[in-house]
Amino acid sequence: MGGRRSPAQDRSRAMVDRLLQATTRVLAERGYAGLSTNRVAAAAGVSVGSLYRYFDDKDDLVRELRVRSTADILGDLTAAMSAAVALPTRDAIHQVLATLVAALQRHRPLTSALVNEVPLGAQSNVLPEVEQQLAQFTRMFVAVHAPHLAPAEAEARIYLALGVALSTCLRIALEPPAGVDEGRLVDLAADLLHAGLVLP
Amino acid sequence: MGGRRSPAQDRSRAMVDRLLQATTRVLAERGYAGLSTNRVAAAAGVSVGSLYRYFDDKDDLVRELRVRSTADILGDLTAAMSAAVALPTRDAIHQVLATLVAALQRHRPLTSALVNEVPLGAQSNVLPEVEQQLAQFTRMFVAVHAPHLAPAEAEARIYLALGVALSTCLRIALEPPAGVDEGRLVDLAADLLHAGLVLP
Amino acid sequence: MGGRRSPAQDRSRAMVDRLLQATTRVLAERGYAGLSTNRVAAAAGVSVGSLYRYFDDKDDLVRELRVRSTADILGDLTAAMSAAVALPTRDAIHQVLATLVAALQRHRPLTSALVNEVPLGAQSNVLPEVEQQLAQFTRMFVAVHAPHLAPAEAEARIYLALGVALSTCLRIALEPPAGVDEGRLVDLAADLLHAGLVLP
Amino acid sequence: MGGRRSPAQDRSRAMVDRLLQATTRVLAERGYAGLSTNRVAAAAGVSVGSLYRYFDDKDDLVRELRVRSTADILGDLTAAMSAAVALPTRDAIHQVLATLVAALQRHRPLTSALVNEVPLGAQSNVLPEVEQQLAQFTRMFVAVHAPHLAPAEAEARIYLALGVALSTCLRIALEPPAGVDEGRLVDLAADLLHAGLVLP
DNA sequence: TATGAATGAGTTTTCATTCAT
DNA sequence: AATGAATGAAAACTCATTCAT
Incomplete structure (x- = not known):
C-alpha cells in the first residue's frame, strides 16, 4: 500500500x-x-x-472502465457501511443509500454512459461489484438487525432489497424526476427497505 | 374480430x-x-x-420485436389491472406484480436479450410502454387507496414504486435466485410496495 | 406494311x-x-x-428505348433529307439541321435522359442510328455538291461534319444558351458546315 | 518546386x-x-x-481521377493558348486544337472511360474545366481577331465554336476513323472554326 | 515502446432476375 | 399471361486488430 x-x-x-x-x-x-x-x-x-x-481488446477497455468507476464508488460505500453499523437500523440504511446516490451522481457522466450505452452482456446487473459489496453489507445487516428471520426468508429479503436499493439509487441519481425532492426520495427508499428487511 | x-x-x-x-x-x-x-x-x-x-432496416426489426412483446405483456398487465381494482390494496398490488413477473417470464429470452444486450440509448428504462402503463395504474391506485397523501408526496412515492416494481419484477423473472421461492419473492415485493405506497 | x-x-x-x-x-x-x-x-x-x-433484361429495356426514340427522329430526318436534295447547298444543310434540332427538342425529356444519364457503353456516339442516317445523307450530298473533292478528302470532311452536326444539334436542343437566338445558332451552324463541306 | x-x-x-x-x-x-x-x-x-x-468514398475516387487528368490536359492547353496569341488567327486555332487532341489522346483510356461510361448527370459536357478554359480563350480570341462582331453575334459564335471544338477534338482523339489522316482532320477543323469564328 | 498504415472479414442494404402460383 | 414474393450475389463502407518501422 x-x-x-x-x-x-x-x-x-x-x-x-x-x-x-x-x-x-x-x-x-x-x-x-x-x-x-x-x-x-x-x-x-x-x-x-x-x-x-x-x-487486450475493445472489451477489455470497457471492462476496465467499469471496474475503475466501480472501485471509486466502492470506496465511498465501504466507508459509509463502516459508519452505518453503529447507527440504528433505518438510519444505517439511509446512510448507505444516500452515500450511494451521491457517489453515482459524482460519476454521473460515466455511470450514465455505462448504464445507457453499454450492453451488459451475460451479467444483467449494471454494477456487479457494487452489488456484491452491498450484498455483503445487507447480509451482515440482516444478521444483526433481523436475527428472527429464517435463513430462507432472510435470503429472499436480501435478494429483493439488493435489487431495490441498486435500481432505486441509479434511478434517483440518473433520472431524478422533475419537481420531486431528491432527499425525500432517499428517505422514502430507506423507509421502504427498512420495512422490507426487518419487519416481521 | x-x-x-x-x-x-x-x-x-x-x-x-x-x-x-x-x-x-x-x-x-x-x-x-x-x-x-x-x-x-x-x-x-x-x-x-x-x-x-x-x-425497413435492422432498427425496424428490433423495434417491431420490442413492440410485439411489449404489446403482449401490456395485454396481460391491463387485464390484471382491471381485475385488481376490485381487490383490497395489498392483493391488488400482488396481483399486478405476479402477472407482470409471469408475463416477463413468458417472454424471457427476448426480454433478457433486450435488458442485457440492447444498449438503451437515452432512455434508461427497458420496456417504456410497460412502465407507462404501470405508472397510470399506480397513479390511479394511489388516488384511490392513499388519498391522504399530499400531491408532492404522492408523486415521490409513485416514482419510487414504479422503479421498484419494474426492476423487481425483471429481477425475479430474469435472474431468479437459486433456492429462494419465487412466490415468496412476489409476496415480499407486494408487501414492500404496499407499505411504500399507502402507509402514512 | x-x-x-x-x-x-x-x-x-x-x-x-x-x-x-x-x-x-x-x-x-x-x-x-x-x-x-x-x-x-x-x-x-x-x-x-x-x-x-x-x-430480356435491363439493358434490353434501355436499348429498346434508344432505338424507339431514334426511330421517330429518323422519320423526320428522312423526310427532311428527301426535301433537301432539291434545295441549294446551304439551304439543304440548314433544313436538315433545323429538322434535327426540332426533332430532338420534341423528344427533349427522353433525349436528355439518354444523353445525360445513360452511360454509352462501347459506342461513344449518343444516337448511332441517327448518325448513320446522317452519314448516308452527307455522303450523297458531298458526291453531288462537292464532286471535286478527292475520296480521302471527302471522307475526312464527312467524318468531321457528322460530328459537328450531331453535337451542335444536341447542344442547341438540350442546352440552349440564355440570350442567344436559337435560329441564329442553326443559321451559323449551317454556314459552318457548308463552308466545311464544299469549299475548296 | x-x-x-x-x-x-x-x-x-x-x-x-x-x-x-x-x-x-x-x-x-x-x-x-x-x-x-x-x-x-x-x-x-x-x-x-x-x-x-x-x-472518402467512391465518388471521391472518380472525382480525383477527373481532376487529375483535367489538370494535366489544362496544363497543355494553357501553354498552347499562351503560345497561340502571337500566331495568326488560323494558326492559333490549329495550335490549340492540335494540342487538345494530343492531350486527350495521351489520356485516352481515362477520357474514353469518362466519355463513354460515366453517366454525366445534370451537366452534359465532359471535362467542364477544359470547356471553361477553352471558353475563356475563345472569348478573348474573338475580341481580338473578330472585333467587328456585335456582342450577341459574338456570343452565338463562341457558343457554337466551343461545342464544335470540344466534340471534334474528342472525336478525333477517341474515335479516329480508319483511313483518314488525323493531321488533316485537325487542319480541317481549324479551317472550319476559323471560318465560323471570324468571317463576316 | 510508440506509431499508424494496412488489413480484410463483416455489416447493412440494393436490385436484377427467377419461378411457383 | 401475369403476378410479385423470394432470392442471393454484389456493392459501399467500417472497424477491431496487427505488425513493420
Whole structure:
C-alpha cells in the first residue's frame, strides 16, 4: 500500500488513465455505437497501437472502465457501511443509500454512459461489484438487525432489497424526476427497505 | 374480430413471425452485438432480401420485436389491472406484480436479450410502454387507496414504486435466485410496495 | 406494311409501350442510377415478371428505348433529307439541321435522359442510328455538291461534319444558351458546315 | 518546386497513384458499371480499407481521377493558348486544337472511360474545366481577331465554336476513323472554326 | 515502446432476375 | 399471361486488430 512506482509504471498508469478518460468522453459524446478503438485512441492523443499495448481488446477497455468507476464508488460505500453499523437500523440504511446516490451522481457522466450505452452482456446487473459489496453489507445487516428471520426468508429479503436499493439509487441519481425532492426520495427508499428487511 | 385472412396475408404474417422469432433466437444466442441482418435471415431460413421486404432496416426489426412483446405483456398487465381494482390494496398490488413477473417470464429470452444486450440509448428504462402503463395504474391506485397523501408526496412515492416494481419484477423473472421461492419473492415485493405506497 | 394486328399483338405492343414510357419517366425523375426494373414495373403499373416477359433484361429495356426514340427522329430526318436534295447547298444543310434540332427538342425529356444519364457503353456516339442516317445523307450530298473533292478528302470532311452536326444539334436542343437566338445558332451552324463541306 | 518529400508522403502519394491507376484500369476494362471499390482495391493490390484511407468514398475516387487528368490536359492547353496569341488567327486555332487532341489522346483510356461510361448527370459536357478554359480563350480570341462582331453575334459564335471544338477534338482523339489522316482532320477543323469564328 | 498504415472479414442494404402460383 | 414474393450475389463502407518501422 502506498508503494513507490517506477517511472515506467507511472508512464504506464498515465497512459491507461488517458485512454480510459478518452473512452468515457467518446462514450458520452458518441454513445456505445460510436465507440471505436481508433476513435478512443485519437481522443486520447495516442496511437491505436498503444491502446492495444495497454488493453487486450475493445472489451477489455470497457471492462476496465467499469471496474475503475466501480472501485471509486466502492470506496465511498465501504466507508459509509463502516459508519452505518453503529447507527440504528433505518438510519444505517439511509446512510448507505444516500452515500450511494451521491457517489453515482459524482460519476454521473460515466455511470450514465455505462448504464445507457453499454450492453451488459451475460451479467444483467449494471454494477456487479457494487452489488456484491452491498450484498455483503445487507447480509451482515440482516444478521444483526433481523436475527428472527429464517435463513430462507432472510435470503429472499436480501435478494429483493439488493435489487431495490441498486435500481432505486441509479434511478434517483440518473433520472431524478422533475419537481420531486431528491432527499425525500432517499428517505422514502430507506423507509421502504427498512420495512422490507426487518419487519416481521 | 375473427377476420378471415387471405393466403397472401398469411404468408406475409408467417414470414414476419419467422423473422421475428429468428431475431429473438439470434439475440439470445449471440447477443445484440452478434445480431446481423444476414444472421437473422439465415436463422429464419430465408434470404436477406426477404428480410428487407418485410422490414425497413435492422432498427425496424428490433423495434417491431420490442413492440410485439411489449404489446403482449401490456395485454396481460391491463387485464390484471382491471381485475385488481376490485381487490383490497395489498392483493391488488400482488396481483399486478405476479402477472407482470409471469408475463416477463413468458417472454424471457427476448426480454433478457433486450435488458442485457440492447444498449438503451437515452432512455434508461427497458420496456417504456410497460412502465407507462404501470405508472397510470399506480397513479390511479394511489388516488384511490392513499388519498391522504399530499400531491408532492404522492408523486415521490409513485416514482419510487414504479422503479421498484419494474426492476423487481425483471429481477425475479430474469435472474431468479437459486433456492429462494419465487412466490415468496412476489409476496415480499407486494408487501414492500404496499407499505411504500399507502402507509402514512 | 400497315398490316392487321392480332389482339395479342396489340396487348403486347401496349405493354411494351407502357414499359418504355415508364422507363422514360423514371429516367427523367430518378436518373440512371435510380432506374431499377422494379421501379419501372411499378411506374408502369405492371409486375416485374411482366417486364421480363417483354424484355430480356435491363439493358434490353434501355436499348429498346434508344432505338424507339431514334426511330421517330429518323422519320423526320428522312423526310427532311428527301426535301433537301432539291434545295441549294446551304439551304439543304440548314433544313436538315433545323429538322434535327426540332426533332430532338420534341423528344427533349427522353433525349436528355439518354444523353445525360445513360452511360454509352462501347459506342461513344449518343444516337448511332441517327448518325448513320446522317452519314448516308452527307455522303450523297458531298458526291453531288462537292464532286471535286478527292475520296480521302471527302471522307475526312464527312467524318468531321457528322460530328459537328450531331453535337451542335444536341447542344442547341438540350442546352440552349440564355440570350442567344436559337435560329441564329442553326443559321451559323449551317454556314459552318457548308463552308466545311464544299469549299475548296 | 523540386521540394523534398518525406518517406511517409511518398508512400502516401504512391498509394494514391496506385489506386488512381487501378481505377483507370478497371474503368477501361469493365466500364463504369463494373467499377466497384473492392475491384479497384484488388486491381491495385491493396485492401479495400486502404482505399478508404485515401479516398472518402467512391465518388471521391472518380472525382480525383477527373481532376487529375483535367489538370494535366489544362496544363497543355494553357501553354498552347499562351503560345497561340502571337500566331495568326488560323494558326492559333490549329495550335490549340492540335494540342487538345494530343492531350486527350495521351489520356485516352481515362477520357474514353469518362466519355463513354460515366453517366454525366445534370451537366452534359465532359471535362467542364477544359470547356471553361477553352471558353475563356475563345472569348478573348474573338475580341481580338473578330472585333467587328456585335456582342450577341459574338456570343452565338463562341457558343457554337466551343461545342464544335470540344466534340471534334474528342472525336478525333477517341474515335479516329480508319483511313483518314488525323493531321488533316485537325487542319480541317481549324479551317472550319476559323471560318465560323471570324468571317463576316 | 510508440506509431499508424494496412488489413480484410463483416455489416447493412440494393436490385436484377427467377419461378411457383 | 401475369403476378410479385423470394432470392442471393454484389456493392459501399467500417472497424477491431496487427505488425513493420
